[in-house]
Every structure is written in structure tokens, then in C-alpha cells.
Amino acid sequence: MKIYVINGPNLNFLGIREPQLYGRQTYQDLVDSVRSWAEEMNLEVEIYQSNHEGDLVTKIQEAYGKADGIIINAAAYTHTSVAVLDALKAVAIPTVEVHLTDIQEREPFRRHSYVSMAAEKMICGKGFEGYREALEYFCKKQTDRT
Numbered sequence: 001m002k003i004y005v006i007n008g009p010n011l012n013f014l015g016i017r018e019p020q021l022y023g024r025q026t027y028q029d030l031v032d033s034v035r036s037w038a039e040e041m042n043l044e045v046e047i048y049q050s051n052h053e054g055d056l057v058t059k060i061q062e063a064y065g066k067a068d069g070i071i072i073n074a075a076a077y078t079h080t081s082v083a084v085l086d087a088l089k090a091v092a093i094p095t096v097e098v099h100l101t102d103i104q105e106r107e108p109f110r111r112h113s114y115v116s117m118a119a120e121k122m123i124c125g126k127g128f129e130g131y132r133e134a135l136e137y138f139c140k141k142q143t144d145r146t
Ligand code: CA2
Pocket: 009, 010, 011, 012, 013, 014, 015, 016, 017, 018, 022, 073, 074, 075, 076, 077, 078, 098, 099, 100, 101, 102, 103, 110
């Protein structure tokens, strides 16, 4: 099973700024954790980060015909991007939305998520662990299929 893990703007700054919100671990730590969890679960992962909306759309489109699942933290584009939503709907690949923080408990403008409209599941407020849970969700699907 191949899973695309797509991360949006500023997540490459993890561990550098705002540790009180996002923790002290870096984006590279996140990538390493996701790779090692995926290996344990026998999932193949392609991990991608971009600060550009159009690049995220292109990556989602690239998943068409290649990926069995998408894990996406669209970061700020979660709350603004109809383009990301349309791309997720267009490819129609099972999608899990992840957020490091609990977006329901932050500023009101973070409560609405366009991504949710195309996602089977949302995991938020669990830090890096949320990505592990998202991988587990697909791992379980894989087991149920066999
Ligand atoms: O909680 C999340 O994962 C978010 O997707 C993170 C986004 C935010 O816009 C969403 O509302 C919730 C922001 C990612 C920015 O990451 C930074 C990391 C370190 C320093 C500054 C920003």
C-alpha cells in the first residue's frame, strides 16, 4: 500500500519557531518518524512538503493512480484552499487529515477546514503521534483487505 504524506506551508519551520505550539522536534524529525512508523507497518510512503498552494495541488494530482491513501496536513491552506479541496475530490483517494494542534481550540478562523470536506477522518491535537494514527488507519484498511 502506498501512502502520500503531504505537508503544507511553514511546517518546514517545526522546531525552529513557536515550540510552545508545535514542539521542539524539527520537520526532519517528523519525516524520520513517519518513515520508521511506515516501515513497521509495511506501508510505502512518499513524504512531501511545500509552502506553495499550487505545488500541493500538483502533488495531490500526482497521487492519482499511484497512491492508495493520502495523509495531509495542509497547514494554513486547510482553512482557505478550495483548490486543495477540489484536488482531493478530483483524485478521490481515501484521505486522512492531520493537524499537530487542536484546530477547534485555537482562533475561530482555524475551526473551518476545507480539507475535511474530502477527508474520511481528521486527527488533530496529537502532535507527531497524529501521523502515526493516520498510518495505522491505512494499515488497518490494508489488513481488512487481505
Ligand atoms: O496544527 C497544525 O498542524 C496546523 O495545520 C499547523 C498550521 C496552522 O496554520 C493550522 O491552522 C494548524 C501552521 C503550521 C506552521 O508551522 C510552524 C511551525 C513552526 C513555527 C511556525 C509555524
